[in-house]
Amino acid sequence: MRKFSFLSPSQSLKWICLIILTFLVLELLLFNCFIFYGLGVLHRTFGPLLNIGDVDWKEDLKQARWVRELVYRGKAGGFVSLLQDTVERVYMIEGGGSEGKKIKTFGIDVSHSGEFLYIYKHILARRHFPYARLVVDIGANDGLLSSNSFNFIQMGWSALLVEPQASQAEMAAKNVVRYVNPYRDNNQTVKVIKNVISNKSGVVSFLRRSDIADMEGHIAEEEVFYPDNPPEGDIIQVVSITVKRFTSKYNVPKYFGVLSIDAEGTGNQILHSFIDLGFRPGYIIYEDLHERAFELPDLTEKYLNENGYRLLSRRGWNLIFCHQARK
Incomplete structure (x- = not known):
């Protein structure tokens, strides 16, 4: 054994x-x-x-490489995933019977200086808002960081996001796709447009700047507006279209909700083109940081006053105007 x-x-x-x-x-x-x-x-x-x-x-x-990689991954959908897995999982239910109950979720205003909440509260305080629920975002970048359109899309608005840098435009598409038409029976349209808008059509040289979030790219010839910070980056070729061509191609209504312009040097041309063509957005968000070589803020305000607008507020580098003429 x-x-x-x-x-x-x-x-x-x-x-x-x-x-x-x-x-x-x-x-x-x-x-x-x-x-x-x-x-x-x-x-x-x-x-x-x-x-x-x-x-x-x-x-x-x-x-630092790890910082840039973190920001890049966040812009490419990581921040939206974090938002949906944290804040947007918290909700409240209110109402009486089973058919009358409503679900409310928390949200975060992602605009740079609170432009979204400022305008949306202003809209809610109005008795009537006779403008199409459309936001036109010129210089949309990744559609999330400091975005003036992201929260409106969350609220069900349609949007035209114009971004000439292909990598940023693709990020924007990823960041907003989960919010388009989830419960709205296909009555919301969001398009990401890989063009630059200027005063001419054709191919133009575009300077893709090497800032941490790739948010300050601009048409190369506009470098005159950066005297204190010489531009660095790569020159790429992008297709440019005029405001007239853009509004015709995408059927932009004369009266729509919000026009946001962050064009790093050509914003004044874009703003004047929209107004001169007879478009009257309910609200205009206009970044004038690199526009002052052509038009100072007081001249912009005077021009818009003459066309039915009044200045509501300055939020960071953005001027916010409200259209007054339409009842």
Whole structure:
């Protein structure tokens, strides 16, 4: 008969202690590896903070590879996924009977300086809003970060998102597709248009700037509007269309809800073209940061006043105008 030998209690205890000790050592080594790796990343990223002189640590941080990759992944749908898996999972139910109950969810105003909530509250305070629920966003970028159109799309508005940089336009399509027509029986249309709008049709040179979020690209010849910050980036060729061609091609109604213009140097031309062609959006969001070489803000306000608008507010670099003539 085969004999089996068993460990004594003291030997078993020694083996158990040895296994636990080995596990703790390996865990400690692995943990330290992560710590040293993290310290290395922090040192390379925040090292400039320890320097004295003209070092701009914020710019160094923006250029850090891991920061740029994080922003890129977020712009390409990551931030929207995070939004839908956190804030939008919180809801409230109100009402009486089963047919009368309503679900309310929380949301985040993603516009740069609260432009969306400012305008939407203004709309809700009106007795009548005789404008098509359409937002035209010139310079839409990724359709999410600092977007003046994203929240309107969430609310069921149709949209025309104009973005000449193909990579940013593709991000915009990914970011808004989940909000288009989920419960609206196909009565909402959102189009992402890979063009630049200017005063001429054809192919133009476009400077794709290397800022952290790729938000300051502009027609190359407009570099005169960046005297204090010489433009850097890659020159790409994009198709340009005029406002007249754009509005005809996409059947833009004369009276629509919101026109947002962030065109980095050509916004004044676009704004004048819409107004001169007889379009009267209910609200205009106009970034004038790089437009002042052509038209100062007080001249823009005077021009719009003459065409039935009044200045409501300045939010960051954006001027917000409201149309007054239509009842």
